[in-house]
Amino acid sequence: MKIGGKIISLESVDSTNSLLLSDRYRLMPSGTIMTAETQTAGRGRGNKIWFSPKGGLYFSILLDAQSDLNEYNKLALMIAFVIREQLAEYCKTADFRIKWPNDILADGKKICGILTQAKTRGETSRVAVGIGINLNIAKPDFPQNMDIDPVSLSELACETIDKDLFLRQLLARIVNVHKDFLDDGFEKILDDINAVLFSKGREMDFSIKGKIKNYRVLGINPDATLRVYSPETGIITINIIDTK
């Protein structure tokens, strides 16, 4: 079934990723989308909480995993690319960048995060690609001291965003990019992704196996890992599972 063939819209859940991957939804077809107005235990990478008040867009896409689960890092980046494209259409004045592995920043502030999780039962694995976008969240409503300063699209665009319309437009883009992913199209858009990579050519801190290290960001590789450089290590590759 195609992505969005079935859409489950809920008011409040703990986490759309966790619920879609739970046993209760094990018979849901691949491509099912679950959206929620709020999440009580929204999850981010590295066991962080994803702040999920009303006004944000929170949804997960359930997929039957056809291949190596690492391949889904490519899909997450391809989805980040089309989300970035759509955000840039809504607000022409901000600089939207993809921060490897799965964030989108607007003028250096976090506007979107993607969390890909997998669940294996016997021979089969299912993947939930969870997307959180700060659409209509007022600045004072964000908690203080977040890792990266957050920003909402409504603040950048100076108007309230029509969430249903935004989601409909985004799903059309995601359907197309998912086809490209299945046709092994990651390398075709890799140059475009690298062109909007946050910090490309500059130095940035990475938390690798719990230790903060500084590297110059060189670019994303064809296998979705990141190429970086430091004088001590030379050019090395960072893998998503090594970060945080």
Ligand code: BTN
């Ligand atoms: C990150 O930036 O660390 C990733 C954040 C991912 C948040 C989304 S919101 C929908 C889905 N459900 C979750 O619990 N998390 C993802």
